[in-house]
Amino acid sequence: MFLLLEQILNGLQLGVFLFLIAAGLTLIFGIMGVINLAHGSLFMIGAYAAAVSTQWSGSFLIGILGAVVVAGLVGMAMELVIMRRLYNRDHLDQVLATFGLILFANELLTIIFGRTPLFLDVPPFLNGSAEILPGIDYPVYRLTIIAVGCAVAALLYFVITRTRAGMLIRAGSTNRDMVAVLGVDIGLMFTLLFGLGAVFAGLAGAMAGPLVSVEVGMGEQQLILAFVVVVIGGIGSVRGALVGAILVGVVDTLGRAFLTDFLKLFMDTASADGIGAGLSSMSIYILMAAILIARPNGLFPVAAQRH
Amino acid sequence: MSKHHLLALSALAVSIALPFVLIAAGQEYLIGLLTRIAIYGLAALSLNFILGYGGMVSFGHAAYFGVGAYVVGIMSFHAFQNSTIFGLSGSDAALFTWPLAVVVSALAALVLGYLSLRTSGVFFIMITLAFAQMLYFLFVSMERYGGDDGVIMYNGRSFVPGLDLSNDLTFYFVCLVVLVLFMALFSAVVRSRFGAVLKACKQNEARMLALGCDVRRYKLVAFVIAGAVAGLAGVLNANLTEFVSPDYLHWTKSGDLMIMVVLGGMGTIPGPVIGAGVFLALEEFLPAIMESMALAQYKEHWRIVFGPLLIIVVLFARGGIHGLMFRGQSNGR
Structure with a gap:
């Protein structure tokens, strides 16, 4: 029972990371209609920046x-230099350019940092x-992550x-051109x-720093999980991203x-180990497939998508 | 005879003559590169069938490449161990394991394609990527077949009666024949009624639906064909390296295949093969080029040049290399 609670909290904490990444991904897609693979790189850059500035200042908060x-x-530089040219392109171009x-x-x-991982x-x-709970200890750091995510x-x-900014965001996701016509500087808003x-994404990377090793490629794994999250939640929906x-x-x-x-309740240990390892690494994708069969547009489809 | 035919024939003549030139020049090791180009050309060709003609941006094509490779690797593993899998004893006979691999890849494409094609647009990109990642982790978790480390085919390349595949030159020609065969096949298919429907679905899906065409079924068939051919390319690659690992299904491999298609020219038959050639040649020679430009300390980081290069191609050279070669000419896109 204790173990179950602990694992649920671990799951929540992973969920918080994924939410922080997926929220940006889904907002950017919902409003600008851009799929950005390099979003995972921002997670990685955040982790590296946190490692460097913590080492330099000695303070984790800094x-x-x-x-x-x-x-x-x-992120803003990326938007100004590259993403901005991709808004009117098809998704394939966006995928390839952000892959680059x-x-x-x-x-x-x-x-810059070599292949050796950094540790925070x-x-x-x-x-x-x-x-x-009486008798159940849980690391404060992980609790903090969950709290930050909720905040x-x-x-x-x-x-x-x-807020007014939020209103513009919502308006922009429904009809981008209309918002621009109404005199909003849509370029600035996008940046x-x-x-x-x-x-x-950077915040998630910084908080992940002490839990995983900070290394090149750490963002891509999270990115693909965030895609699964966005597909399950419905593209463009922040609420969907959270759920x-x-x-x-x-x-x-x-x-x-x-x-x-x-599985060991039903079969011998060896096959349970084998099948368990395979199934558990596939579980979220199976979940995604199941949700997809029931709701092809995700749990919280955003109605007015015209991208 | 048109300019296209002439070029195609001379390209074929060059690919037949080139290995002999390389042997004469004492550069035999480059035959491996040529073989890889033929294999990845085949994989990119299959991706182009759904991407360039069908408009399905599949970001998980390496999955089928990997599944095909793993079938051959696993069968070879059991042949070496004298053990069985699902009551089937292992085998090195190409005539048995290669078709088996193609069938299994096609089945994987059928299941994942059926699910993925319930969506479209950016959902489809994300889902194909996610499913490919799922298979990646499935193979990583299979401890028996080496997990992360993969399977080494200790028995060497598959056995074909009358052919010695362990000879690199012979193996290159086998790959070349397969590639040319499928280029001809795909070229016929895209000109057929089926191909016309597929292209029409890309251009205007709503109109095809209104015409009473079962769009999703056509797309699924195309997806399965592409998966099967990618599986065959995987089979060839497993034989080339005599080694299979989850790396075959890594998501960057799917990205690489996509780059090859777009770099060469989407929606054309020679495009993906040209793209594979340029991509792999860059991978092989870019480090040396950087070295000659006094950037030797960065030569293992050739991707730092390749990444921006890719962005530039996407932003400014949309037709790819094929498009640059035949600028202004209609090429059936």
Whole structure:
């Protein structure tokens, strides 16, 4: 039972990472109609920036700040130099150009930092564990990640539904041209929005730093999972991204933790190990396929898509 | 005889003569590169069938390449071990394992294509990528077949009666014959009624639906054909390297195949093959070129040149190399 709770929390924490990445991806797609493979690179850049600025300053908070600033700036630069030329192209061109960006970013970071992974320590003030229920300890750092993720989700919800900027975002996702005609500087809005998505990805990268090794290619794995999240949630829907991210995080974590033991109830240990390992690594994709059969446009389809 | 035919014939003559020239020049190791070009050309050709003609942006094509390779690798593994899989004993006989590999790849494409084609546009891109990743992890988790490390085919290349595939020159010609055969086949298919429907679905799906055409079924058939041919390319690659690993299905491999198609010229028959040739030649020679430009310390980082190059091609040279060669001429796109 304790183990189950712990694994659910681990799943939530994975879900938070995926949400931070998928939220940017889905916003950018929903409004600009661009699929950006290099979004995972922003996650990686955030992690590297956090590692470097933490080492330089000795403070994890400055590390986070560094990650957010660097990822945001890189994101906006990316929009200004390349993405902007791709809005009116078909998805294939967008995929290829951003694939080129990934190759470039990965190779550049390899040249700068080498192939040895960097490691970030959990900051001292978040080290240790807290008793969440009598007798159950859970690392404070992971709890913090879950809290930050919830805060970002709440903030995003507030911005999108209650502010003027959010109104423009919603209007832009319904009819981009109309918003431009009404006198909104749509170019600036796109750049800023791209920066916002990059900030989320960078934040996720910085927070992931102490849990995984910071290495080239760390973003792509997350990117593909974020795609699964976006497909499950419905493209363009932030709410869908949240639900999808938590579903994927929990299913993946629980699958890896319990599926093999569960199978052992029905079959001998050797085949349970084999099938369990295979099935649990496929679980989220099977989930995606199942949802796709029931709801081809995801759980929260955005009605007015014309891209 | 048109300019196209003349060029095609001379390209064929060159690809037949080139290995002998290389042997005469003492550069035999480059025959491996030529073989890889033929194999990846075949894989890119199959992707182009759904991408260039069918408008299906599949970002998971390497999955079928890998499945085909794994079938041959696994059968060879069991032949070496004298063990069985699903009651089937292992085998090195090409006449048995190669068709089996193609059938299994086609089945994989049937299942994943059926699911993926419920969607379109950017959903389709993401889903094909995700499913390919699923198969990637499936093979990584198969400890028996080496997991991450893959399967080495200790028995060497498949056995074909009357042919010695372990001879690199012979193997190159086998790959070349297969490639030319499928170029001719695809060229006939895109000109057929089926091909016309496929191209029409790309241009205006709504209109085809309104005409009463079962668009999804046509697309699925095309998807399965492409998967099967990619599987055959995987079979050939497994034989070339005598080694199969999850790397065959890595998502960057799918990206590479897509690059080959677009680089060479989408929606043309020679395009993907030209693209494969240029891509693999760049991969082989770009490090040396960088070295000669006094960038030797960066030569292992040739992708730092290749990435921006790709962006430039996408932004400014949309027809690919084939488009540049035949600029202004209608080529049936």
